[in-house]
Amino acid sequence: MGDVDEATTLRTGTPPATGDAPAPAPEPAPEPAPAPAPAPTGPVIHRIRRRRQGSVIAGVTGGVADHLGVDVLRVRLVFVLLVAAAGAGFIAYAALWLFCPIEPRGVPRAVPPRERRQGLGLATLGVLLAFVISGLGGQLSGWVIGPLAVVVIGVALVWREADTGGAAVVGETGWRSRWLVGRRLGLLRLLAGALLVAMGIAVFLLGNVDLGQVQFGVLAALATLAGVVVITVPWWMRLVRELGSERRERIRGQERADIAAHLHDSVLQTLALIQKQAGEDTAGREVRRLARSQERELRAWLYGPPGGDAGRPAGSGDATLAAALATAAGEVEDDYGLRVAPVVVGDADLDPDTTALVAAAREAMVNAAKHAGVDEVDVYVEVEPDTVEVFVRDRGRGFDPDAVPEDRRGLAGSVHDRMTRHGGSVRLRTAPGEGTEVGLVLPRTRRGAPVPQEESR
Amino acid sequence: MTEPAPAEEAVSVVLVDDHALFRRGVRAELESLARRTVSVVGEAGSVDEAVAVIGHRRPDVVLLDVHMPDGGGAAVLTRTRPDHPDVVFLALSVSDAAEDVISVIRAGARGYVTKTISGRELADAIVRVKAGDAVFSPRLAGFVLDAFADRPGATGVVDPELDQLTRRERDVLRLLARGWSYKEIAAELVISVKTVETHVSSVLRKTQSSNRHELSRWASDRRLV
Numbered sequence: 131m132g133d134v135d136e137a138t139t140l141r142t143g144t145p146p147a148t149g150d151a152p153a154p155a156p157e158p159a160p161e162p163a164p165a166p167a168p169a170p171t172g173p174v175i176h177r178i179r180r181r182r183q184g185s186v187i188a189g190v191t192g193g194v195a196d197h198l199g200v201d202v203l204r205v206r207l208v209f210v211l212l213v214a215a216a217g218a219g220f221i222a223y224a225a226l227w228l229f230c231p232i233e234p235r236g237v238p239r240a241v242p243p244r245e246r247r248q249g250l251g252l253a254t255l256g257v258l259l260a261f262v263i264s265g266l267g268g269q270l271s272g273w274v275i276g277p278l279a280v281v282v283i284g285v286a287l288v289w290r291e292a293d294t295g296g297a298a299v300v301g302e303t304g305w306r307s308r309w310l311v312g313r314r315l316g317l318l319r320l321l322a323g324a325l326l327v328a329m330g331i332a333v334f335l336l337g338n339v340d341l342g343q344v345q346f347g348v349l350a351a352l353a354t355l356a357g358v359v360v361i362t363v364p365w366w367m368r369l370v371r372e373l374g375s376e377r378r379e380r381i382r383g384q385e386r387a388d389i390a391a392h393l394h395d396s397v398l399q400t401l402a403l404i405q406k407q408a409g410e411d412t413a414g415r416e417v418r419r420l421a422r423s424q425e426r427e428l429r430a431w432l433y434g435p436p437g438g439d440a441g442r443p444a445g446s447g448d449a450t451l452a453a454a455l456a457t458a459a460g461e462v463e464d465d466y467g468l469r470v471a472p473v474v475v476g477d478a479d480l481d482p483d484t485t486a487l488v489a490a491a492r493e494a495m496v497n498a499a500k501h502a503g504v505d506e507v508d509v510y511v512e513v514e515p516d517t518v519e520v521f522v523r524d525r526g527r528g529f530d531p532d533a534v535p536e537d538r539r540g541l542a543g544s545v546h547d548r549m550t551r552h553g554g555s556v557r558l559r560t561a562p563g564e565g566t567e568v569g570l571v572l573p574r575t576r577r578g579a580p581v582p583q584e585e586s587r
Numbered sequence: 588m589t590e591p592a593p594a595e596e597a598v599s600v601v602l603v604d605d606h607a608l609f610r611r612g613v614r615a616e617l618e619s620l621a622r623r624t625v626s627v628v629g630e631a632g633s634v635d636e637a638v639a640v641i642g643h644r645r646p647d648v649v650l651l652d653v654h655m656p657d658g659g660g661a662a663v664l665t666r667t668r669p670d671h672p673d674v675v676f677l678a679l680s681v682s683d684a685a686e687d688v689i690s691v692i693r694a695g696a697r698g699y700v701t702k703t704i705s706g707r708e709l710a711d712a713i714v715r716v717k718a719g720d721a722v723f724s725p726r727l728a729g730f731v732l733d734a735f736a737d738r739p740g741a742t743g744v745v746d747p748e749l750d751q752l753t754r755r756e757r758d759v760l761r762l763l764a765r766g767w768s769y770k771e772i773a774a775e776l777v778i779s780v781k782t783v784e785t786h787v788s789s790v791l792r793k794t795q796s797s798n799r800h801e802l803s804r805w806a807s808d809r810r811l812v
Contacts, residue, residue: 395654398681399606402702406612429683469703473729473764476736508725508766512732521765567765 178226179233183241186249188290190226193233206249210256214263219256220282227289228367277334281357284326288361291319327357390432398432401425419467426460451478451488451518455511458492462507466499469506476513478574483552487518487572490548490556494522494568497545502526502566518572525565545570597626598717601644603637603663604630604652604679609702613650613679616706625710637663641674647717650709651696653680653687664694677716679709685730689802693795698722720784721791728764731794732757734801749797752790759786 181192191209195202212219261279331353335346404421408414452474459470478484491509498507504526512519545568546556554572600617602610614627629644631637634657641649641663649667651660660678667674676696680687681703688699697716700709701724712722723731735752752760755776762772769787773780794802 391654394682395605399609399702402681403606403609403612405703406616432684471725473725475729475732475764510725510729510761510765512761512764523766525766 178230180227180230182233186246186253187223187286188227189232190223190230191249193230194226202245203248203252206252210252210259213256213260220260228363231371277330279330280333281327281330284323284328284330285360287319287323287326289364291316291323324361327361328354331357393428394432397428398425401428415467419464422469423460423464426463430456449480451480451484451513452511454480454485454488455491455509455520458488459495459509462492462495462499466496468499468504470495470499470509471506472509472511474511474513476511478513478518483554483572483574484518486548486552487520487554487570490545490554490570491520491522493545493548494520494570497568498522498524498526498566502528504565516573518574520570520572521567522570523565523567528560528562528564528566530560530562597623598648598713599628599644599646600625600713601629601631601637601640601646601649602627603632603640603649603655603660605632605655606652607632609652613706613709617710620706620710622710625713634658634662634666638666641667641671645671646674648713649674649676650679650713651676651691653678653682653691660691660696661694664691664696668695675716677712677722679704683726685733688727688730689734689794692727692791693802695795697791698724699727700724701726719788721787723760723763723787723790725764725766728760731790732760732764734794734799735797749793750799752793756786756790756793759783760790763787 178193178197181189181196185192191205192202195205198205209219209223212222257279335350335353401421401424405418405425408418408421452472455472455474459472462468463470480488491511495507495509498504502524504524506524508521508523510519510521510523549556549570549572552572554570557569557571558566559569560566602613604610604613610630610632614630617625617627628646629640631640634655637649637651649663651663653660655662660676660680664676668676678688678691678696678699679702680691680699681701682688683701692699698712698721700712700722704712704724716722735750735757758776759772762775767775769780769783773783776783
């Protein structure tokens with residue numbers, strides 16, 4: 131299947147209606163032309179995509195009209211006339227239905243009711259025309275035409291249902307679960323379609339075949355098989371399509387992994403080297419700070435938030451404690467030019483309490499950066515079912531907690547107050563010359579359970 | 588270098604890293620230290636070279652880069668360990684990814700430090716792994732704690748001897764993750780430094796041989812899928 135840039139193909143340009151699903155691309159769609167014309171820019175191969183909204187049977191004529199840039203009415207007329215030509219219209223319609231994918235959900239379209247009425251009328255006209263012509267021709271008796279029509283209607287019903295049953299939702303859920311789960315009405319229509327097909331076949335066999343028992347049995351089995359094959363065609367097609375898109379996804383993922391490996395081996399190594407080799411003067415410290423900040427950003431892009439595990443995609447949001455803490459640590463690193471290495475065990479959602487915890491931890495890091503006189507601060511976070519603990523540790527000057535100097539007011543004030551307001555506590559271990567460790571403990575029995583760790587990554 | 592007493596003999600080290608610049612940097616840093624506790628006896632820039640150099644020089648400790656072409660540090664470990672069981676490996680990496688760290692530990696490295704470590708700390712770590720200790724950076728301690736955590740939904744324990752940490756080991760790991768030194772940990776838990784070392788070694792053994800899902804997942808995820 132051709133790989134088409136969907137965003138380009140779908141520039142239908144109709145005024146945005148309230149779509150039932152999020153639009154795939156935030157296209158501004160500035161020109162509100164009523165007759166949608168495909169943007170003829172570039173060498174992009176435009177495929178016909180059947181319309182999802184405003185279709186009478188399967189959106190084939192609409193898709194053709196979009197593709198050719200003509201009015202739907204004309205396309206429909208041509209199809210009806212083709213039906214008159216020995217049923218060629220029927221076959222063309224069915225073929226297009228099969229081989230053209232439906233457009234993704236959420237393409238905004240305003241279908242005037244008049245257009246819909248006309249389409250319905252024309253479709254009926256086409257079907258009637260087929261009957262009349264076959265009747266006039268006389269090669270086929272009513273016993274053939276009647277059941278055949280029933281079969282065709284049944285097939286149309288089933289195919290239609292298969293279309294609207296979420297063909298555009300390419301996700302992890304299997305195609306099977308998508309149409310089996312929920313949507314009782316769809317299932318009903320499906321059953322009705324299958325029933326019609328079965329009925330048509332049965333009537334056809336009973337009325338036309340005058341054979342022995344054995345031959346009849348064989349024929350019946352074959353006919354049933356044919357019926358099942360015809361009915362399940364849309365799902366086979368979809369399976370093939372999804373296999374294709376899955377393959378594309380996999381290739382893309384592979385490419386990304388290769389890029390990551392390359393960046394890791396070259397750029398990260400160099401940044402580590404720069405940090406080691408930079409001198410101790412002001413310029414050297416600045417270089418080190420820059421290298422550190424770049425390393426952190428690249429690392430976050432490659433592996434997800436630092437301190438957590440790889441496999442969580444980068445940019446999966448700042449919605450967790452680990453990510454927020456990593457951001458805070460990064461800010462302190464940048465602002466004060468020292469290394470803050472957060473190690474996080476477990477993770478939790480951000481709520482007002484944990485947000486306050488992050489703020490308190492940041493305050494403790496800033497304190498260490500300002501007063502301890504060190505170039506590295508260890509941060510350790512452990513999320514347990516009933517508590518969250520954060521330890522901020524430096525190996526710097528330390529101080530006498532009983533004689534808190536003026537410049538340590540920040541710790542006593544904002545950190546302590548913040549924690550007690552949210553039901554937590556602060557444990558301080560320090561002595562002159564022995565470094566400082568600020569331990570923040572926050573009970574978390576009140577709100578939700580810990581983020582499930584195992585499968586959500 | 589004059590002839591020091593055997594007890595004072597410097598630990599011989601082979602550097603394995605595919606970045607020549609980085610090898611030079613580490614070498615310069617180790618050799619500029621005031622107390623020469625470590626001497627670099629060889630360098631290698633690829634897996635094949637590393638296997639050859641290690642076989643030839645028989646160093647006490649190999650400083651091993653996790654990421655290299657042709658399989659990386661884990662490949663060096665699997666190819667040299669059967670022939671040279673007495674050579675100790677210390678992983679040195681810019682990577683912070685759990686699967687990198689855990690996979691090289693499970694391949695047999697006795698410790699893991701990041702490349703931004705200072706020369707003095709690196710020399711200390713080398714001396715310690717030579718003496719039989721495990722070297723756990725705070726990050727590695729965090730990963731191991733995470734892997735052995737008993738969370739709802741975690742896989743069941745098959746072998747309690749290997750799949751669970753004792754309370755004491757957990758306490759030691761926690762303090763390691765907080766950035767404490769062995770001496771500080773010993774003082775805090777009122778045990779001897781030797782006991783701390785025993786606990787850490789035991790944790791290392793469990794990390795290497797446990798079949799916990801988290802560990803084997805981290806170790807195998809990388810190139811297979």
